[in-house]
Amino acid sequence: MAQFLKVKTTDEVLSILDGIHPLPPEPVSLALACGRRFASDITAAEPVPHFARATMDGYAVRARDTFGASESLPSLLERSGEVVMGEAARLPVAPGKAVEIPTGGMLPDGADAVVMVEYTSVLDNTTIEITRPVAPGENVLKPGEDIALGETLFRKGAVLRPQDIGVLAALGIVEVEVFSVPRVALISSGDEIVPVETRHLAPGKVRDINNFSLAAQIKSAGARIGVQEMVSDRLEDLVSVCQEALKDHDVIVLSGGSSVGVRDYTTQVLAGLPESELLVHGVAIRPGKPTILGRTGKTLFWGLPGQPVSALIICQAFVLPSLRKLQGMIETEPVYARALRATLNRQLPSVHGRTEYVPVALSRGSGGAMEASPIFGKSGAISILARADGYVVIAEHVEGLDRGAEVSVFLF
């Protein structure tokens, strides 16, 4: 095992993540599919609508019978029954006739347009006046005009949103093939950490923050938490917990304590697991340099820094994208899904050669534009994150950002 860090750039890490294959697909019922990702393209097996529908309340007519109609010279048509909502239209519309129809009602044979009720008036039991002409197809949704038979509606890898669920419901798709959700084992380690329930903290001890904050992040990315444990910094203990976790987890996330040497422990833990491979041993990023990524068999193995702010940012920057890849994300997500633009309200120096993640708070500036204020704090302070709305990424080869620069803010 390498004794010193050969750090990778963030781009190199992300390109390794790009190579992650999704978990196998599984069917889920439509009611539970929101937030999951399509395991295949979805095409329409039937047209929507499957019958010509009125899009307005009014009268189904032959459009040509209304040509030339105006306020001063209305067309007169014979009233000829009505279309009942939810039922097949029975009577065809003969020339010179009009059939009352509700929004969503089925257009009768013979009719090719609907005159809105606002442009009609009832003269008597048998006759209506039309004061505006309609063109053929007006106020009508033709079969397949909304969704054509065979049309590709959704692409493999896309996330199902509530409105997509609606489109699938329209097509009668009650079960959908989505990629499986990763099961994550979350292990925190360190001689200084004690359970969160600990009332009185002894000197030198801190509570186990990572097991809570990382679990919340991982669940927010749609993954499931399986094993969740706090383990001492003893190598045998860590190896044995990880070995057990390999049986039924897709990902192991081990957040190391901050003891001296624990970083090497993590690579030793990985080395102690079957079919292990070290992919990343340190990243040119701040915070979070001592990040480790490996594989053991089919299981992804993350070693995160024990420091809670670093762990959270590395989870956001790398672990969550890896979970999305396992869930079927195909390309990098559109940037607008998670970032917004703001103006930096002070200068932000950075060190050339590493990517920097800087927490920022957002507010409206005097002109109403969004302003990002960097939040500085001593290394190790966790209150920074509670005050931050998101973070700005300063790329590896940028030596800082000027006050007034437009930046992308990634929301937590």
Add this chain to the structure above:
Amino acid sequence: MAQFLKVKTTDEVLSILDGIHPLPPEPVSLALACGRRFASDITAAEPVPHFARATMDGYAVRARDTFGASESLPSLLERSGEVVMGEAARLPVAPGKAVEIPTGGMLPDGADAVVMVEYTSVLDNTTIEITRPVAPGENVLKPGEDIALGETLFRKGAVLRPQDIGVLAALGIVEVEVFSVPRVALISSGDEIVPVETRHLAPGKVRDINNFSLAAQIKSAGARIGVQEMVSDRLEDLVSVCQEALKDHDVIVLSGGSSVGVRDYTTQVLAGLPESELLVHGVAIRPGKPTILGRTGKTLFWGLPGQPVSALIICQAFVLPSLRKLQGMIETEPVYARALRATLNRQLPSVHGRTEYVPVALSRGSGGAMEASPIFGKSGAISILARADGYVVIAEHVEGLDRGAEVSVFLF
């Protein structure tokens, strides 16, 4: 009951929603609290850290012993043991001495700074060289420097994010008082709707889209779905289902069919319920004008248009904010939580006197800036939403937006 619509503006509706009181608070365990809202301000009952911690690996020293140190003229200090991670520092640091300390280790008495290991070198078993001076407090997090005792950390009504969970864990708060989650009864009605499972659609029938898309939206806002039913357009049936739902639901959402007259049905259903009050009967908005809001006892009653696109947009615009108010949202959420700025890539006409919600797709324009393309489609087409990334709101008194205008896009 009023026979014609006295429509309210969207601002009037939102100010009615502002008056909604939150549901009672309840305790939840920290592990389940993500996404919920604080029912009271949270102050720190202990300082963080509770002992002086090193923020770097190195040597704990008296800062003055390093003053004047340089590469050419290093300070020489006597090595005097080490601080063990997670344990109380035992040996005080006397003048001229240095104690090895890991990041996160407890600063020994007498020491007031940490020299980073990079600026030291070991001469022999008893002596180290220091090549850079440190100031008092350098590389040390003092007690309470991260979080002060008694400091207000979170405000009532704020959403708990993963990093906030981490801060609470640091403080040993394992249970948190949050506002209860609303239980929503979701009822769809209309003579034309049939269950989603229906294989062969008879002419005039459509599947029950709203029960699926609205449920997904409501769950995404953190609320729970209780009763979920499809009911015929018969008044007695609707009243009896709603009456039953009143027993154990905080909100009833009734999406009406599109049958002629069903709008009046909804107000009649409300009128048929005990202690009912009609608050909104129509909104100057497109789509979604025939929206109804009422109360029956403590239960909120929404009547949404049956047309799926309208129902989804009204749910987004009004129902979800009402659910957030019930969950303790105090002020309007910061706009950046849900909107981003983009340039409109074509002209968008609008009608003065009503608020318009226009679905848009987002893409990167030639210069890399975000562009919003309005998605047009016939009234009633549902595929619009599957193609949209979000929507633009055109205010009531605006007569359209020009091509090139900068707009806020609210993501679905």
